[in-house]
Amino acid sequence: MAMLRRVRRRKSESTAEDRLSALPDDLIRVITNKLDTRTALATAALARRWARIPRERPALDLRVSDILPPHYSRSVALRQRHLPRDEATATMLDALMSRCESLAMTAFIHGVTNLIILPHHGRRRTKTLRLEFFQTSDGGCVNRLIAAAVGAWGVTDLEVVVLRSTPPAVYSFIVPDDNLKSRIRSLTMGKHSAFPPDLHSYGALTTLVLRDMPASTPHEAYPMLLNECPWLQVLHLKYCLCAEICSIVVFDAPCSQLGELVLEECSFLVIDLRDLPMLARLACRLTDTVRVEFGSLPSLMHTNLTFCLEDYSIVETKGNDKLDQFLSTSPAMTNLLIRFTGLRRWVVPKPPDKPLLHLKRLLVADLPLNWDVSWPRGLLMAAPSLEVLHIHVPHSEEPEPEYRYGSMLIRVWKLRPQLGHHHLKELVMLGFQQRHAVFLKYLVSVCTFLRRIVLCRDGHVRYNGLWDWEMVGQQACPWSVDDEMVVKTMINSGPNPLVQLILR
Known part of the structure; x- marks a missing residue:
């Protein structure tokens, strides 16, 4: 009997073997790195050895939206549509949303x-910390958490996103210890956050990424960033508001190290890029109410310009002036x-005043259907070193006007340069x-x-970041035999008939 009990005990011990703890550390890291932060931290309940592995995650995302109930999103959607109409019901719904936010923040x-804060066995190491939360009455609580993360974990990349609360509140970002401030390499402030004070520390x-800054932010604070942060290399300003009527933001920093600048739909009246000697990458998303003045940008190589113009007269007069002014002040640009975008889009055809001697790659995207071929032709002749030309005309459901290739080719032969x-x-x-045949024949x-020539009836541009792209063609309708023959005849009549032709 004693021997039988020992055999049974050995069998039970073998069946209770912790095989999850027997997995190698590298395999556990591969598994946890493919999980979101909340799930990865929950794996500590699986086995003892799994409890310490998530401490070595390079990035942690702590979001209050992960613990909000599903009916909260539905309530927010209703209130955004100004529903319900009944005031008493709307007040009750707002109270319910406020309670959900309060409970979620308490749990968060x-x-x-x-x-x-609590002690752990072993030291946690994390490089990036992303926080998403509602502003509460205790504004210093999150700041204390950030200070602990930067001090104890060694966090250098910090992202803080504040969600709109009920009632609305503004979060003030404060790190009391200057020693901790000096450890932060990357800072992102998103949505309802106040402008971070004492950035010189x-x-x-x-x-530095600032998004949805409130209108109370003075416009002088933005150019001061380059003076307060002498080592700043990347600056993104997205949807930043300014309540001042004459808000002129001047970036004049001849000693700045800024190499990348992104300006996206900020409510400034004038953006003056006066002197940025190290700026190599620039992305601007401009509306018809914003004027950009381009000064000395000698190192600029990669540029992304998006014109969000709605009014016809503004596009015709101001839009082209902005573009011409920019193209005349970027001698080192290689990628453009x-x-x-907009409902009514048009640019008066006019070649740049100065040649783009170093331009290698050019994308002209979302052109209006009634575009004039003389405008991209002017860009081509102004860029003698251009090697890649990509053009995108958005697909339209309207029927194409009738054109005859023959008459168009006769005109283009008379205009042969x-x-x-x-x-x-x-x-x-x-x-x-068909109406683009004149431009094709010219090229x-x-x-x-x-x-190499690729012609697609339809397609879209796939953007790889802000300064790179990929042309994705789609076969909307097959090419007819006559159309293919006309295009091949065009190519064979040119100076280089051995061109790879792809029709989609």
């Missing part, structure tokens, strides 16, 4: 406090992306239609080094 603060800050372009290798055009006749 309790969980994050236990994660950061963040001596090591290299990346130009995009037009005497000078040629000797560097263009690739032409990709999405949204090609084929002047580009002596052309190697």
Whole structure:
């Protein structure tokens, strides 16, 4: 009997073997890194060895939206549509939303406090911390959590996003210890946050992203960023508000190290890029109410310009002036992306005043259906070193007007230029239609080094970040035999008939 009991005990011990703890650390890291933060931290309940692995995650995302009940999102959607109409019901719904936010923040603060403040076996190491929360009456609670994370975990990249609360409140970002400020390399302030004070104390800050800054922020605070943060290399200003009528933001920092600047739909009246000697990457999303003045940008190489223009008269007069002024002040630019958005879009055809001697790649996207071929032709002839030209005309449901290739080709032969372009290798055009044959014939006749032509009836541009893109063609309707023959005849009549032609 004693021997039988020992055999049974050995079997029970073998069946209770902790195989999860037997997994190697590298495999556990691969598994936890593919999980979201909340799930990865919950794996500590699986086995003892799993409890210490999530401490080594390179990034932690702590979001209050992960613990909000499903009916909260439905309530927010109703209130955004100004529903319900009954005032008493609307007040009751607002009270319910406020209670959900309060309960979620209580659970959020309790969980994050236990994660950061309470002692752990072993030291947690994390590089990036992303926080999303509602502003509460105790504004210093989150600041204490941030200070503990930067001090104890070694966090250098910090992202703080404040959600709109009921009633609305503004979060004030404060890190009391200057020693902790000097450790932060990257700082992102999103949505209903006040402008971070004393930025001169963040001596090591290299990346700063400000999004949805309130209108109470003075416009002088934005250019002061370059003076207060001498090592700042990346600055993004997105949807930043300004209540002042004459808000002129001047970036004049000849000693600045700023290499990347993104300006996206900020409510400034004038943006003056006066002197930024190290700026290499610039992205601007401009509306018809914003004027940009381009000064000295000698190092600018990669540019993304988006014109959000709605009114016809404004586009015709101001839109082209903005573009011409910019193209005349960027001598070192090699990569250019130009995009037009809005209901009524048009640019008066006018070549740049100065040549773009170093431009290699050019994308002109979302062109109006009634665009004039003389405008991109002017850009082509102003860029003698251009190697890649990509053009995107958005698809339209309206029927295409009737054109005859023959009459169009006769006109283009009469306009054949005497000078040629000797560097263009690739032409990709999405949204090609019959009326674009004149421009195609022009390119084929002047580009002596052309190697590849891709023509697509429909397609879209896939953006890889802000300064790179990929042309994705879609076969809207098959090419007819006559159309293919006409296009091939165009190419064969040019100076380089051995061109790879792709029709989609």
